[in-house]
Amino acid sequence: MSRIRRHTLLRRPARNAVVVGTAVLAAALTACSGGSGGSGDAKGGADISGAKKAEISVNLTGQQAKAGEPVKVTLAGGKLQQVTVTDGKGGTLAGKIAADGRTWTSDRNAAPGTTYAVEAKDDKGSTAKAGFATAAADKVNKLTLVPGKNSTVGVAQPLSIVFDHPVKNKAAVEKQLKVTTSNNTEGSWGWMEDYSGKTRVDWRPKEYWKSGTKVTLNADLNGVDSGSGWFVRDYTTNVTIGKNQVVKVDLDNHRLKVYRDGAVVKDIPVSGGTPGGDKRSWRGKAVLMAKEGTINMNSETVGLGDAYNKMVDYSMRLTWSGMYAHAAPWNSQYFGNTNHSSGCIGMSDANAKELYGMAQPGDPFEITGDETKGPQAVNNGYGEWNLGWEQWQKKSALNGAATSGA
Structure with a gap:
């Protein structure tokens, strides 16, 4: 010295x-x-x-x-x-x-x-x-945050992070992820392999968010070693929880109802997936991932051969595996009486347009029906609501302990 x-x-x-x-x-x-x-x-x-x-x-x-x-x-x-x-x-x-x-x-x-x-x-x-x-990093890990900054989302939307490279030091990373809310919402992180095969961690409230909640995620990761690459910056996102809106789909009775603040504001006749095979719909609690508008749907991309290849309007994605709610005018004879689709929830053009205008990314779709595949996997979209609270807490890297937003 x-x-x-x-x-x-x-x-x-x-x-x-x-x-x-x-x-x-x-x-x-x-x-x-x-x-x-x-x-x-x-x-x-x-x-x-x-x-x-x-x-x-x-x-x-x-x-x-x-x-x-x-x-x-x-x-x-x-x-x-x-x-x-x-x-x-x-x-x-x-x-x-x-x-x-x-x-x-x-x-x-x-x-x-x-x-x-x-x-x-x-x-x-x-x-x-x-x-x-300090010496430069030999490998850098980056991430993608959902929702994006200043988003307004529905009451079921989790905070979701997907990493470019595998995260081996999960506990060290999770310690640097801080969620703060305007009303002390209780929630927990849960780790999984994303549908894409990448490492993913989501923060889910114990129950659906309260409308109007302000949420901030600070990922203070600069200087943290993920185990397969360094983080070289911090990340943040701010979210507002929008309307208290829940979509309930009863595939046994072929109805879709939109509830806002507990009251029905829209009742739509629908047709779900054809029973008895791979075309059945998923049931359970799905989350509206994105409103994608008019898109091309090709059955070969979801393992259903050459059943269809068409442009579809008012498409609202519910899973990564290809389940949507959308307009399906070619199926009009089955709305309200028969499940006869390739797994999606179809409705008339007019009803799909109205639902599309009402829907928020992050709205829960609670789907019931005896002739369905079962609950979607946790990583197939946002399937974490199909786990009980204690099950979800165990997916945290910090001893399965929940965290609370201050």
Whole structure:
């Protein structure tokens, strides 16, 4: 560790010494002496007898420091008053001074490929500056957040994160995912393999959201090692929960009803999937993933041979495997009386148009019927509502414990 020798100019008023370096903090040099005592002049001077240098050390040094661990600043003598660690983009690492005043430790880890400046002040007013840079990440992990920023969604919409590369350190990642809500909504993270094969984690409330809830997700992942790549930035999204709207589909009676605040606002005759084979519909609680409008539907893409290939209007996706609610005018003779589709929930053009206008991504579709496939898988769209609360909590990497939005 380097040391800086203090130089003193005799018979001049003393000045605070500021030393710039990576590991040395000069003790305050100003001292008042009164009366005829001391070594200063009549105006008072620096009494340096017995003064000692104070030193700091930073655990990360050089230009290739190891990322992924906290920054720690240690003072050899005296007490730290303030420590600031700033990155090259102007961001700061928050941290805490220990009870004995000797050390300061950042709350978060140093991120890879980042330059940091350290400024420390002791309890006597002296300042030291140090700097270091971390080695660049050999592999970077990124993610996709749903819903997007400033979205308004239905009461069943989970917060969902899909990662570009597998996440092996799930607990370390989950600790950095913070959900805050305007009404202290209880919820939990749950890990799964997405339908695409990628790692995914969703945050689901214990019960459907309350309309009007404000939700913020902060993924403070910069500097976290996923186990197959580093995160090199933080992410955030803000969501508002929209109308309290639930769509109930009774395939035994071939009706779709829209409930808003508990009251029926629309009743539509429908036709679901043909019983007895692969064309059956899924049942359980699905979530409206997206309103896709007019799209091409080809049965070969969902393993049903060449049964159909057509443009379909007012398409509302419910699963990744291809179940939609949509207009199906070619099936009009079956609406309200028979399930005779390839798995989707079909209705007239007029009713589909009206439902499409009312629907919100995130609306729950609660589908019942004896002649169905069963509940959709958790990762086939947003199927987590088909698990009980305790089952869902067990999918958290943090001992299966739920988290609450503050």
